Amino acid sequence: xxxxxxxxxxxxxxxxxxxxxxxxxxxxxxxxxxxxxxxxxxxxxxxxxxxxxxxxxxxxxxxxxxxxxxxxxxxxxxxxxxxxxxxxxxxxxxxxxxxxxxxxxxxxxx
Numbered sequence: 812x813x814x815x816x817x818x819x820x821x822x823x824x825x826x827x828x829x830x831x832x833x834x835x836x837x838x839x840x841x842x843x844x845x846x847x848x849x850x851x852x853x854x855x856x857x858x859x860x861x862x863x864x865x866x867x868x869x870x871x872x873x874x875x876x877x878x879x880x881x882x883x884x885x886x887x888x889x890x891x892x893x894x895x896x897x898x899x900x901x902x903x904x905x906x907x908x909x910x911x912x913x914x915x916x917x918x919x920x921x
Contacts, residue, residue, distance in 0.1 A: 817847045819874075820851075824877055841894075853902045854873075877898065881894060
C-alpha cells in the first residue's frame with residue numbers, strides 16, 4: 812500500500828502542478844519528488860490497515876494538500892527552501908480522519 816500511495820501521489824502532484832501553475836505548463840522534478848514523499852508520509856501511520864482504494868485516495872489527497880500548502884507558504888512569504896513543512900507537518904495533520912474512513916476495521920463495522 813505504501814508504494815501505491817507514493818506512486819499515485821507523485822502522478823497526482825505532477826498533474827496538479829502542471830495545471831495549477833502560472834500558465835507555463837512545465838513539469839517540475841522537485842514537485843514530483845516532494846509529492847511522492849508527501850504520499851509516503853501520509854500513509855506511513857496506517858499502511859497496515861488501509862485497503863487498496865484507500866491507499867489510492869490517500870495518495871491523491873496528499874498530493875493536493877502538498878500542492879496547495881506550497882502555494883500557501885509562498886503567498887505568505889514563509890521561507891522553506893526544501894519544502895519540508897508541506898511534506899512532513901501539513902501531511903501528518905490529515906492522517907487521523909483518513910485512517911478511520913479507509914481502514915479494515917471501518918469495513919467490518921458496516
